[in-house]
Amino acid sequence: MFERLERAMGARLGRPCLYVPSNRFGLFIALCHWMKPGQRLLMSPISADEILFLVLAAGLRPVIAPICPRSGNIDAASVANLRFDGVLTTNMYGLPDDVVALGKICAEQGIPLIEDAAHAMQTTVANIPVGTHGTAGVFSLSKHAGAAPGGMVALASSDDRPALKELRDRWLTPRYRATEIASLVKMIARNAISGTALAQPAWWLAKAWGLQEQREGHRIALRRNALAPRLAKWLSPHLGLTALDPWIRADNHQFRMRQSKLVESYALGRLKALDRQRERRLNGVRRLAELKTVAQAVRNHLDQPLFRVPLLVDDRDRALDALRRHGIITGYIYDPPFDDYAPGLTEPSPAPEQARWWARHVLPVDPLHVDRAWPVVAALSSGIPPEVWTP
Structure with a gap:
């Protein structure tokens, strides 16, 4: 396989x-x-x-x-x-x-x-x-x-x-050809319109059609009343995978479906495209690292073609709206931290404040789309309070 x-x-x-x-x-x-x-x-x-x-x-x-x-x-x-x-x-x-x-x-x-x-x-x-x-x-x-x-x-x-x-x-679950092809088409379309003027209308359309996972803020709904009996009843970790499937599958309902050679061929082509994008990504990282809002660790990794560049800003939600108007759909925000999101299901951090602050302020920006994002991110003010941030 x-x-x-x-x-x-x-x-x-x-x-x-x-x-x-x-x-x-x-x-x-x-x-x-x-x-x-x-x-x-x-x-x-x-x-x-x-x-x-x-x-x-x-x-x-x-x-x-x-x-x-x-x-x-x-x-x-x-x-x-x-x-x-x-x-x-x-x-x-x-x-x-x-x-x-x-x-x-x-x-x-x-x-x-x-x-x-x-x-x-x-x-x-x-x-x-x-x-x-x-x-x-x-x-x-x-x-x-x-x-x-x-x-x-x-x-x-x-x-x-x-x-x-x-x-x-x-x-693994059985492969469904129509589902596999639909996933491929969706991925191809996403790659084609990402960072363009079509991104925002596509985002709103997907939201209107219910194609996006329902969320409470930036997290999927915990639904503790439904979750608790499932956590209590499973008899082995593998039954747990099935029991918790409604939560694990968020944004990828085929996360354990068998795939065909069609998927393999497309993935091999994309790996080559990834290598061709390396210099563009590095240039975007270096440009965003000039901003006063950039997370300090980015400046120590200017030789790394990061997936996203984290900025730390005062009004993150307002910035998200402004980026959407410029065709930049920003995901990968994980707020609140797990111990606040699911109290009782974790052993909480002994020092939670840093994570709360980071999750509340972080704005991840795709370095490949730095030109389109720049008018927004260059105007953002820092969300780094001196009493919390210790570079």
Whole structure:
């Protein structure tokens, strides 16, 4: 299944790879393989909604870490007193987690380091790709590459591949050709109109037709009354995947559907396009890094073609509206942090204020669309209060 794509990603990453139909599905099988139900997983409070639910579906207890205010990622220097049995990084917007420090902690404790590299297809640390520093890294093909729905698990050891492949094949759902083609057409259209004058009317049309997930603010509705009995009743982590499917599938209802060679061919073409975009992306990162509102970590990674450049601004919602009028639809906002979004379902952060502040102020900007976004972002004022921000 998808051997050509696995070889292409393996050559890019220097690790054996296993194709999965989505990043979230890849993370789920990785957590099920390397961790046991009931164990504690250290994770960032600022990540996509489905990540929290797939961790719960794997039977794990989310332990929410303090974040570094420079990057929005786990603050590795502040986790010594927390109890956990594994670590899941985020690499927010392509800014790398401190995998050196986290890797050392995991090695000393003999626990897995799983890298969520969905935002970090082209990011490196010490010239080594993000996603290849830990036990496993899980990539998304639909984000940086703009390919069809799909992902890739990069493994430190090929010995783990058969067991992961068995898990993958066991929990895949049947392929529906019409659904697959519709997803491809949607992705092609999105790539074509992204950052153009057509983006805003397409966004409003999708919203009017109910094609977007219903949200409360920037998060999907928790629906605690529906969630609680499902959390209480599952008998194994794999039943948990089915039980929590309505939450895990947000914005990707085919996250575990089998795919065909048609998807593989399109994804291979998009990987080549990704490489051609590298210089444009780097130029956009460097230009946005000139703004006083840019997150401080960006200035330390001007050689990285980031997925998004995080700005930290006073009135984020007003900025979102202004960007939409310029054809820039800004997603990937994770507000509020998980321990505020789902109290009681996590072990809360011992230092939550930094994450609350970051989630409230962050504005991720696509560096490929810097020219269209510039009239808006250049006029924004900073949301960095001196008593909170400590560069």
